[in-house]
Structure formats: C-alpha cells, structure tokens
Amino acid sequence: MLVRLRIAAIGLGPALLVGAGGLLLWEGLVRGLGIREFLLPRPTSILGQLIDHWPTLRHAGWETGRIAVSGLMVGVLAGVVLALVTTRFRTLNEGLTPLAVAVNATPIVALAPIFNAWFGITGMLSNQAVVVAVVFFPVFINTARGLTEVHPDEVELMRSYAASEWTILREVRIPNALPFFANALRVVAPLSVIAAIVAEYFGGPQDRIGNVITSNAGFARYDVAWAAIAVASAVGLVLFAVALFVERVSMPWRLVTGNGDSMTTPGRET
Amino acid sequence: GSDEAAVGTGDCDTVDSVSLQLQWVTQAQFAGYFAAVDEGIYEKYCLDVTIREGGVDIVPQQQLASGAVDFAVSWVPKALVSREEGMNIVNVAQVFQRSGTLQVSWADSGIDSPEDLAGKLVGNWGWGNEFELLAGSRKAGLDPSSDYELVQQSFDMLALLNGEIDAAQAMIYNEYAQMLEATNPATGKLYTEDDLSVIDWNDVGTAMLQDAIWADGARLADESYADITERFVAGSLEGWMFCRDNSADCVEIVLNNGSALGASHQAWQMNEINGLIWPSPDGVGVMDSDLWAQTIGVSTSESILASPPDSGAHSTVYAEAAVELLKNRGMDTTGKNWRRVEVTLNPGGE
Amino acid sequence: MMRGAKAFRMVATVLVSIFLLVAIWEGYKWMGGATNGTWPATSLELPASTDDLTMPHAADIAGELFEEIRDGRDRLPLSVFLIKKAWFTLQEAAIGFALGLTIGTGLAVLMLRWRVAERGLLPWINVSQTVPLIALAPIIVTWGRQQNLPDLLSISLIATYLTFFPVAVSALRGLQSPDDAHVELMRSYAAPWRTELVKLRLPAARAYLFPALKIAATLSVVGAIVGEISIGTKTGLGRAILNYAQRYAVFPERLYASVIGAAVLGLAVFGLVSLAERLVVTRSQGAVEEVVR
Amino acid sequence: MTEAAITVDGVDKVFNVGSADEVAALEGIDLTVQPGEFVSLIGPSGCGKSTLLRLVGDLLAPSRGTISVFGKTAHQARLDLDYGMVFQHAGLFDWRRVTANIELPLELRGWSKADRASRSSKMLDLVKLSEFGRHYPRQLSGGMQQRVSIARALSFEPRLLLMDEPFGALDEMTREHMQLELLGLWRETGTTVVFVTHSISEAAFLSNRVVVLSPRPGRIHSVVDIDLGDRDDDTREDPAFFAKATEIREALRAVESFGEVDGRSHNDRTEI
Amino acid sequence: MTEAAITVDGVDKVFNVGSADEVAALEGIDLTVQPGEFVSLIGPSGCGKSTLLRLVGDLLAPSRGTISVFGKTAHQARLDLDYGMVFQHAGLFDWRRVTANIELPLELRGWSKADRASRSSKMLDLVKLSEFGRHYPRQLSGGMQQRVSIARALSFEPRLLLMDEPFGALDEMTREHMQLELLGLWRETGTTVVFVTHSISEAAFLSNRVVVLSPRPGRIHSVVDIDLGDRDDDTREDPAFFAKATEIREALRAVESFGEVDGRSHNDRTEI
C-alpha cells in the first residue's frame, strides 16, 4: 500500500514539478517583462480571484462539469458504436465517415445556433449536443482504426474456429482497439470541457463557467476569467486522470513487461 | 503634422498612420468611421486610418491598452471596468448619446415594463451587456437572482421567435430589426412593431452610454499623439455627420466594406444609429454629463464598478475642439433638425 | 478498370448517403408536420421541432447556394462566395496544420525520449486544451500585431493551438507502439535514438498517426474558422458563418449552406490525408492476400 | 467405401495474380486423406506447405481446383467447426492469459466455465505449463508459447487437426513427449490429422502417409506410405522406421537438388 | 592470454521481482567464451537460453552478477556495434521489402547505397532468396522470413553473433546449407558466435563447446567440449561427432528427467 502510494507520488512528481515551474515562470515573466495583467494576469492574481469568487466558481464548475461529462459519455458511446457499425458493415463506412467528418468540420460557433434551434436554450441539451459532436469524432476515427488494424494471424485463427464476424469483433478487434480507444479518451477528455464552455457562450442558463469567462473577459477582467479557466482546467485534469485510469485497468496485459521493455525503454535516457 | 489653421483641409506635410479597433464586424453601427475613410475625410486630417474589425474574442479596450491599436470603440461601462482593472484609457468622444439596448417581448405577453419580468425567462447576451436589464429590473423592485430567470441568448432572436423565452435582449439597430424581418408563420407576412412590446432602458432611466472613442491615456501626454487624437476625433465626427446627411451613401459604403447583412437591414441600422447620435445638443461627440452620471450611478449600484472613476476617465477637450472646428466651417454639429426616415424592412433584411 | 469501378462505387455511396440524409431530414420534418411535433401515435414531443426555421427544407438550403448575394462591391452566387471564402480559410488551415504537426510531433518525440518529460508534460498538454480562445486570442493577436504580422498568421496560430494536441497525444502513443522484437533489434544495433525513431518508431506509428492526422486536418479547418471568428477578419468562412449565425432567425438556410461549405472543406482535407495515407501504406506494405471472406 | 476426410482436386494457388509480386505457390495438387488418417506434409522451405494447409482450412481460396472436407466444401466444414489449427506462429492473444488462450475455442463452442477450467488445466498439464496458467503470452519463452498454441488446438478435440510445424521450437525431449501425447489423442479420438514438419524422423514416426512437396511451384513429388502399427518409444529403434525415414529423405533430396540454386552437392548423411 | 570475448560472472535473472508472476529464469551463471569461439546453448524449452542471450546482448539487465564483452561492459559493446543478433521470431519490418530489411543494419552503419545493394544481393544469394528481394515479409513463408533475418544479421560481419534458434523453421537440406555457410563465414571472419539450438546434431556439428542448461531456474548443467577440426559434410559421419552428440544427449537427458512432470521415462534413442 505504502509502496503504491510512493510510486504514485513518484509518477505525479514530474507533473507537479512542471506545473509549479510553469506557474513560477509565468509569474516571473509577467512581472519581469512587465506584461500587462489585463493581457495575461499573474498566477497569484488569479489565485486571489479564485478564492474571492470561489462559491460562484464552484457552482459554475459543477454545472459545466455535468454538461461536459454527460456529453463526453454520450459522445464516446456514439463514437464507439459508430466505429463498431462501420467496421462491421463496410458499405456504411463509406457513407457515414464523410458525414462524421462533416459534423466535425463544423465549428462550435455554427453548431451552437443550430443546436440551440433544435434543442432550445433553456436546458442543457443543446450544450450537451455540442459536446457530443466534438467528442465522438476522435473516438470514432481512432477506435475504427483499432478495430480494423488487427493482426492477420489472429483473424485467421478465429476464422478457423468459424467464429462469426461478431465473435471476431469481440475477441480480436475490440481488445486490439483498446489502446486506440484509450488514446482517443486522452484526446477527448479536455475537448469535452472546452466544448461545453464554448457552447455556453451561445445559450443556456447563465450560471456556468463559460458565462463567467465571457462576462469577465467582456470587461477585460481577465484575472477572474482565468480563475474560471483554472476551474475548467481542473475538471479537464480530473477527466484526463480518469482516462488514464480506465486505460490501466482495461489493459492489464500491457503492464506486464515483454522483452522489449524489460530494461528502460530504449531510446530514452536512463 | 500640420499647422493648426490648416487642420481638416487636406493640406498635409506628412500623413500619420493610425488604427481603430471596432467592437464587432462591419455594419452601419460603425458607418461614420468607414465613411471617413472611404470619403477621404480622414485624409483631409492627414490621417491614414486602418479599421480593425472586432471578433468574438476581441476586447477593444484591451487591444488599445496593449498598444496593438491606436484607438478603440467601446461601450462606456465596459471600458470603465477595464480602466479600473488598470488600463489607462480615456474617452475622447462620446459618439452615441443614448443607449440602443431594448428588452423585447411579444405584444400579447403582457411584458410592458420591467416589473412585468417577474417570473419570466429573460434572455440576455452576457458579455457585460446585461447591466441595464439588471439595474432596470432592480429599480422596479425585482431581484434578478430570484424573481426571474436569466438565460444566455444566442446571437440571433430565435429563442424569442419560437417562444422559448419570454423576453429577449435586442439592439434597436440590429436584433430588433431581425424580429421585423422574420415571417410570421401564422400570416405568412413579416412581423410588425405592433406584434412586439419593448422596454427601452432610456425611458426606464437605467440606460448606460454606449459607443465612444477611446484613446490611450498614457500616450495622450505625448504631443504628437494628442494632436493625432484631435484630428482623429474630428475626422470621425465629420464622418458621422456625413452619414447623418447621406445615410443612403453610408449604407452603400458599409455594404461595400463587406457587411453580410442585407441592404434594408443596413438601412434600418443606419437610421437607428443616427437616432442614437442625433440630436447631440452639446455638439457631436461631447459628453452628456447627466448620462455620464447615470452610467456611473448604475455601474456602481450594480457593483460593476467598485467606485466612480476619476476625472481622467473622459476628456471633452478633443470633442469640443472638433466641434469648434467643424462649426467654424459652417457645419451642423448638433443635428437638431435631423429626422428619422421611414425604412421598409424586406424579408431577411435583404 | 478496377480503379474506375472503385471510384464509381465511392461516388455512388456518397450520392446514396446524401440522398438518405436528405430523406431522413425531410421525413422527420414531414412527420413532425403531420403529428404536430410528437412521435407518431404518442404525445411524446420530438427532440427538435420541425418548422422551417429550425429545419429548413433541404431544397431551400441547396437553392440558397445559387442565390445571388452581395460581397462588398460584387454580386455573386452564395456558392461562389463560399468557395472564395473557403480558399482563404484553407490557406490559414494549411499553415496551422503544418505548424501543429511540427509542434505536436516535436512534443511527442520529446516525451518519447524522456519519460520524465512525458510524466511532466502530458497532463499540462491536456490542460492547455481547456483554456478557451477567449483568453488566448487577445494575447496572440496583440503579439502578432506588435510584431506587425498579418492577422492571417494569428489565425493560423490559433488553428495550430487546436491541431497540435491530438497529434502530440496520438504520435506519442504510436511511437510507443512498436513490437518488442523490433525494439530489441534496433537496440542490438545500438541505433541512436534518432535512427530508431526514423527507421522503426515512425513507420510503426502509422496506425496511430494517420487517425491523428485526420483529426488534426479537420481540426485545423475548424481552428482557422474559429480563429477568424475569434479575432475578426473580413476574409474566410468563419466570417460568413458568424454573420449567418447571427442571422439564423431570419435566414437559417444561409447558415446551413455555410456549414455545408465548412463541411466540404473539412472533407477535402480529410480526403487529402486519406489519400496520403493510401500512398504511404500501399507503397510500404505491399498487397497482402486477403483471407477468404 | 467411407467418404474421404479431405479431397484436394487439381488445386493451383497463385498469389498476387497479375502483379509484379506474382508467386505460383502450388500447382496441380491432388490429395485424398481418409478419415482417421495421419498425413504429414514435408518439403523445402517456401514450397507451399502452409499454403496447402490454409487452403484445406478454408483460410485461402484456391486459384483453381476444388477442395472438399468430409464430403462438404471446406467452407462448410469450417462453419461446422470441424477444424482445429496450429499455426506456424503461435498466434496467441496478448490480452488473454495462458489459460484464457487455451479456453478460447471452448468459449466459442459454448462450454460451461467449469468444463473449460477443467479442460484447460488438463491441457496445461499435457504441455507441462501448469505453473504458467496465469501468465500473459509475452512472459513466456518461444517454445512455451508454441506449447500453449498446441494446447489450444487440442483442447476441443476437433474432427480434423491441421498443424503447421507445431513442434518446431521445442527441444528434443519435450518434442518426443508432445509427439506421444499427440498420437495418444489421435488414437483415442479417431481425429484426422494433417501435419507439416521439417523433421524427417518426426514425419516417419507420426504419420500413416508422408507427402513430399517439391519447391515453387509446389507439386506433390511423391507419397510415402508408412505402416509401423502402433507407435511408442520403441518404434524409434525399429529398422522399418529407419527404412521409411530413409525413403522420405531420398524423396526430399531428389526434390531439393532439383531446386538447388548454387549447385552445391549434398552429402548423404544428415542429422542423426 | 588474450582477453575473453564474453565473461558471464555469477549472473541471476529474475523476472517480475516481487509480483505474483515472479519467475527465476537464470541462476548462478558463470561462462567464459574466447574470441573466435563458437558456443552453443542447449536446454529444455523455457530454461533461459533466450534470456541468457539477451543478457549478453545487453537487452536485459541481470538481477545479479556481471557480464563483460570484449573486456567492456555489455552495454559498451552494444554501443560499439559489436553485436549481430538473430532472434527467435524473425522480427522483420513489415513495411520494408526483403532487400531493405537486409540492408537495415548497413544503413545504420552508414554504408553507401551501392555497397548496400551489392552486399544484400550477395546475402540474398546465400539464403537462396534472390527472387524475393522485392517482396514484403508478409508475402514470405515462415522459413523464408527466418532466412531473411539470418541474412540481415550476417550482412555486416559483426564481431559477436548471437543467434537464437536461427535454423528452427528450416527444412533439413536448407538447414545444412545454412550451417555450412555460417561455418564458412565464421572461419573467414573470426567472429565469435553464441548459438541457441534445440538440435543436438546441429550443436555438435557447429560448436567448439556446447553449454547444457537445466530448467527453471536455468543453471549450467555441463559443458561439452567438441574438437572435430574443420567441419564439412563428412564431419556428419565422423564417429567422434556421434560420440559428442551422444554426450550432449546424455547431459540433456539428465537435465530433463530432472525437470519431468509426469515422470514418464524416456527411451534412449531419439531422432535419427
């Protein structure tokens, strides 16, 4: 147990160090170069605002977090389902992929009015829809790749068992796609947060992170805006950590050392 | 530079290049500046002006204070907050003499005054555009955090059109027109002003000053920038006078500068913008001290501003000098006789 | 011969899917109209209303593309207007894509080389994407203007900011993906890490890189559009979208039309990357006989 | 006359037809295998043994000719779950532990958990890997992986076993052990076996018939019938066994010198 | 006395220390290989041969003990490009054609294009794959892939060759051909070879010394010195050769029955 904690601490060490170093550098640069705080506020000012506005920000973070997480879950599900369907039925792939690309090439500014028109601006639905639209594509593309990029030997074996396409999907393609899926999760975790925030600029109840950011940025009150961003970043960081965790527990075989990485991974400084 | 007597005559030794940051994309709201460029008015003041359009994430005051541009157009309360945040910016010409913000609802909704907002879904844009609404409703005895529900509005008026919200924020020169360009599915005809009910914050008494020209306070100490400011203000105001007298030309100018909004919409907007500027009893661009006081009063009571700004926040000398100059040239700087024209909006504002 | 048939098939599927999409769209609209906005035979409301403002007819959207509109002093059909705008956006996107690719792979290589860098940087690379443009755009623009760079470049930088991220994350994963046996082989040659990177890890990363490139390509278009909207510029699809978004309530067809413009541009760059992928993969992998059925 | 287990009739296989990489792998293959027969394929590297096995297993389609298995098409036989295959590469699933790899075909056949567990532990014993059930394939040596893959193919007692150099990576002792186990299973279950090997003695020891293939394009050079009765360890010392091994060796030699590139002559004695 | 080529001193290797999957692969290994020597490792499947090779090749770090190669650390030797390795799995790069695979180590050593081309075509001849230079690995048979991987390791005449069952997937004839080619190269270049094999005759035919390992944890059971002078095809009929092969077999038998699980006794004769 203690060992585990220690390992976790060692794992977090560099991140904390870089984080702390980055903040220090930021503070120093703003002070040293005389960067105006209305352009880029100092971390200490942001911290001050974070403390001052904590009740508002906590509530806003919670509301935005709910939109991001629910949209993320639906989007991930949609991406996975789409990937499964398109690998299973190749013809659908040729029709659906362009559609997916089209949705993905549409910026939130254009999606928001359309979704607002469809789903209304008084609830969370249209904001969630924006998150879904942003999230599903990376999940879809990556997962689809993992589902198709399987080793021919493994498929041959399953064929010899007269395994149905569905069984091959379950036994070969899905395990093979897991690392690709995990990769997609890492990508979409922060995207879901930012999508929720940007969607909030254009509609929905006004007690969200996006609204805190815009109303303060509109005044060039960037220290408060950055405090809200810090809350959003924290949500993003939590989601990223969850993605890493899912990755670890879903692929135990990747944790065992094969011969290739029994020592330090080559090419890396020891 | 140029010598005093020759200001505004086009007799230039050198031409100064300056840039102006707008708050939003090209539209008749900024017609005066575009006209001053296209009609060679700035040129007469020995200025070569580059107009920077605004964008969703551009805050004009910030662009000004960071030195990216030389002048900026911004609403007064927003700029004052920025000033409080440490930006040394100065209001050198108060172009709009009244507020163009309305709260619009359907005529049959029974929302005719701020107290009627109680219990309603009330749209607004945020971004600092909501304070007249908050103050106005508070003045009517409503608590914005509990007596009605605030909803973030999109750019467009769809939420009001399809009945999702009860009242929506609208600029008289833009979104209000949008309502009148929309087709009533029941009749197949455009909605009319009779279909709508409007709360005008100018009437409620919580209006706050809007478009003004802001300059960099620190640089004003510098002789040459001060001189440029004087010429820039004069040129801009002359541009606005041109648009007052030649509104059709200004609509054309705005359209030529790449507005995607339709011609009748721009004509409407030009007309309403003129209505926000004219008449200017103290001369165009000169601060109306009552409205300044009201703006600050609302800002402080709404806690937008922690305290009233110091006297350096605005300066009337540039506008007054400009008015003097223009008046001496026999031009009408107050627009006493200006009258609204009748603009017919086409479907979609085309 | 084969090629022609394949191309024909592809065009056919695209046409069929467009047709199906339109059919679903119009079918839903028709159903909503017939049932007054509920699911048939229930009182359950449809998730999106079906009036012409919310969902204009597909034909109207298509027709709008041929409507003449005014662009400054010119009059031209909306479609031509959008193509002109798309051309600007494409340029910004291309720069953003190139920069994002460079920075993304650079970061991935850095994290590959030093595990500590991965541990230290990866979380923050993720966090970087939760910072909205509203906080960054002013910094980028101000800096760009102070350096007298054209705004177009600032827009590309914004696109870069969005693109580098999926590339960095996926490239890292891909570069870490080669077989144990291959890594051992390169080690037995004492291949310097740069060589190992070029000869082994990059080719082995293709399976991860190409999806990343596809995502990055469409993201660079989105990034360019968002950049245009964010910092305001006359040119580009972003401006068109912003204008038409603002006018959605009176002219929904135009927003849909300009969204189609963005989508087509996204598809074009996606197609380019797919083409590049096909070239690289067939060139380097040879045809391997498909197993039966 | 009972129905043949496998009938290969005039089969050609050409890879990448029409491309620069075109390779004629097999040509004019005719082969009949009776039910319960143990047939080995032997021949120089690259002569098409694996390809022939894949064709029978319906993993490749012949370019010409037909293949039937138990009176059905190979395709139908595959769908009827008649096959058990061991590939040249172990082909274990990285993400399944050793036990789960062995249980995979049982799972697909819908065996209960308990049945699977008892069978896989029996198979692990058979291949002497009882201690490694909970390991992942990457943690095993090459030979151990191969044994897991053998255990996997034997676990469900298929009607037809197709084995591609299954004992290639095993040491002699383990190999002999596995040979005897395989023979035991074969006798017990009456399964039909097609077996690819490079070891002449292995072919002679295990098979009823040994098919010698000539190299590119692979053709059947000769078929050696072997009738040594029930095999056990003593068989390895039977003079009849040596005779058969020599017969196979000679056939191979004929085939290979034919395919020689550098014309170097080979001596008569090879492995002991 | 010249410096030893390889000195393995008191080496243990334990995998996954402290976890449930802990495996002691090697224990107390002491081994010295002289420059120009040809040493074979033989032992039951899973006894640690590959692991030992990996340790010498600096692809694994020993849990205990030290390894030096040409008087340097194994690490330094690797950096000095002293190694040529053939792995148990061919490990070819799917995305490179056969020729490009063979040329990979030459590329890394900065050979010119022309030199690489002439060398790789020579190597292709040696492994008899001249026609397949432009193919991709997946288009080759198992044995052909293995030959490509041998060609790759031999192409640059390394000081130390570490070969893990390189001829495992080859038919007898090709195998003998490859053995002679390897011996030829070995004599010519004076390279040092450590060679893992399961074939007793192969070990006896090729080596100066054969190291017999006992199973888990792998220890050196015995070392058989072989002095048959220059080998050629006739060697395979030399009684001294048979004697040595028998000696190795006996050592192996001792080692394996020790590790037997099911206690089944093994007869004396094995492969011919």
Ligand SMILES: Nc1ncnc2c1ncn2[C@@H]1O[C@H](COP(=O)(O)OP(=O)(O)OP(=O)(O)O)[C@@H](O)[C@H]1O
């Ligand atoms: N990466 C690893 N992680 C855990 N255990 C390992 C790993 N590699 C090898 N082992 C274990 O070490 C032991 C020796 O393996 P090694 O591969 O050296 O055997 P080998 O003698 O080469 O066998 P074979 O003849 O079957 O190839 C085996 O028990 C194996 O399970």
Ligand SMILES: Nc1ncnc2c1ncn2[C@@H]1O[C@H](COP(=O)(O)OP(=O)(O)OP(=O)(O)O)[C@@H](O)[C@H]1O
């Ligand atoms: N997928 C493929 N694409 C193209 N050619 C192939 C393919 N598979 C096999 N071949 C070719 O077919 C021939 C026969 O290959 P096969 O694998 O059947 O040989 P084999 O007899 O099993 O050899 P080995 O003993 O080396 O395993 C070879 O020349 C090989 O190059």
Ligand SMILES: [Mg+2]
């Ligand atoms: Mg084969």
Ligand SMILES: [Mg+2]
């Ligand atoms: Mg091994």
